[in-house]
Amino acid sequence: MKVTVDAVVFGYTEDELKVLLIGRKFQPFKGMLAFPGGYVLENERARETVTRELKEETNVEVDYLEQLYTFTKVDRDPRGRIITIAYYALVNPSKFNLIADTDASDAQWVSVKEALKGTLAFDHKSILEYALVRLRNKIKYEPIGFDLLSDKFTFNQLHNLYETVLGKTLDRTNFQKKFLKFGILVPTKEKADIVTAGKKPKLFYFDKKKYEKMKKSGFLFDI
Amino acid sequence: MKVTVDAVVFGYTEDELKVLLIGRKFQPFKGMLAFPGGYVLENERARETVTRELKEETNVEVDYLEQLYTFTKVDRDPRGRIITIAYYALVNPSKFNLIADTDASDAQWVSVKEALKGTLAFDHKSILEYALVRLRNKIKYEPIGFDLLSDKFTFNQLHNLYETVLGKTLDRTNFQKKFLKFGILVPTKEKADIVTAGKKPKLFYFDKKKYEKMKKSGFLFDI
DNA sequence: CCAAAAGTGTTACAAGTACACCCATGA
DNA sequence: TCATGGGTGTACTTGTAACACTTTTGG
Secondary structure, three states: OEEEEEEEEEEEEOOEEEEEEEEEOOOOOOOOEEOOEEEOOOOOOHHHHHHHHHHHHHOOOOOEEEEEEEEOOOOOOOOOOEEEEEEEEEOOHHHOOOOOOOOEEEEEEEEHHHHHHOOOOOOHHHHHHHHHHHHHHHHHHOOOHHHHOOOEEOHHHHHHHHHHHHOOOOOHHHHHHHHHHHOOEEEEEEEOOOOOOOOOOEEEEEOHHHHHHHHHOOOOOOO | OEEEEEEEEEEEEOOEEEEEEEEEOOOOOOOOEEOOEEEOOOOOOHHHHHHHHHHHHHOOOOOEEEEEEEEOOOOOOOOOOEEEEEEEEEOOHHHOOOOOOOOEEEEEEEEHHHHHHOOOOOOHHHHHHHHHHHHHHHHHHOOOHHHHOOOEEOHHHHHHHHHHHHOOOOOHHHHHHHHHHHOOEEEEEEEOOOOOOOOOOEEEEEOHHHHHHHHHOOOOOOO
């Protein structure tokens, strides 16, 4: 039996949730869009395969990486019996230049909405749906949204991100108060350098170390 | 690369959380305690392997079964490169007579506390720890505790179960009110046939169909 | 000056918590 | 009849949701 990994890498740009897809250079599913991934080698663990393949195929190094699910349907790969361990990851797309290589003819950020409308190679559409559900659940109980944003961000950006991922509106002022009460966001003295019709918003950053400490002493993040 | 499955089957008896373990009949780890499990065959998916091996090795058929995590550490099995897809399951132990067979010299319900103190074959101790964390989280957000109890149960039994699994005390009266308000527990006219120092408690059952409907229309179980 | 976005405050209601208290049972 | 566990009620605290209001900015 052969074992592969697949990486569902989420990014957030232009107020939209994106996913990193490559064009397949070889058969099967040549020319179609698919997740970066590949065979788990004899002397590496699955997580290592994911980071290696991501670097090789797209030049991306992810901030947040978590195992998603292992897909074992018997006929999921036309090459034979191949199971895949799917991972999902979060990254700020502006950090990297996508460079396609090895098995990939190109690498691009595709809107999740569009990706779900079209066709993907293998069972990758099911995997994407599964990953999206996981992301939506996880972002409510763990402060992982920051891995999709720049180090410093405005409340408006965070708010938009949450509304986009969760697919529903959240009261702006209550969202802000809730986050501030947690005490894991640090205000800076800087104001965002963006064109706006109104007041210049403050920039915040996420105090990850403080959050880890609080979590250890029983604090539960919950948006 | 070879692929196995391992099943962490939880049960609840004598006010204690138990796990189903077998004695290993063959090398490696001959004579030690381990989870039921075995190789994924070429023409079956992992979930099928789990139910098949559980039936073969212990005569147990589980009510609730969910994939837990795939463990891929390179040296986790002395026989070579073998990754394992771990599942966890919930069952009411009183429903089955344990019958050990094939690879198992015996099958028994072991207190989770004891199992974590002792030594298990392979990396099964890590897997058990991982499964326990998952169970504790899951039982808060999904009404899966009922799969550990008989079809009809008293509030005291449910309350004890939750306190045992979560490892903390929960106010008896508030626990009851919260559950009743959900509307997923149906009171029967029967009273439990148990010796008690006080009042005879009513028996309830869990209305799974109603819960599924409510869940579809947006209801979130949360204890 | 005014529209738009950021930031702050207020109020009404729902939910959670901590108990007190009564009831039924069997030793 | 009394200790024990089951069952119910209530006051208090906390959290949530909705929205009004003020401030700052650029055109």
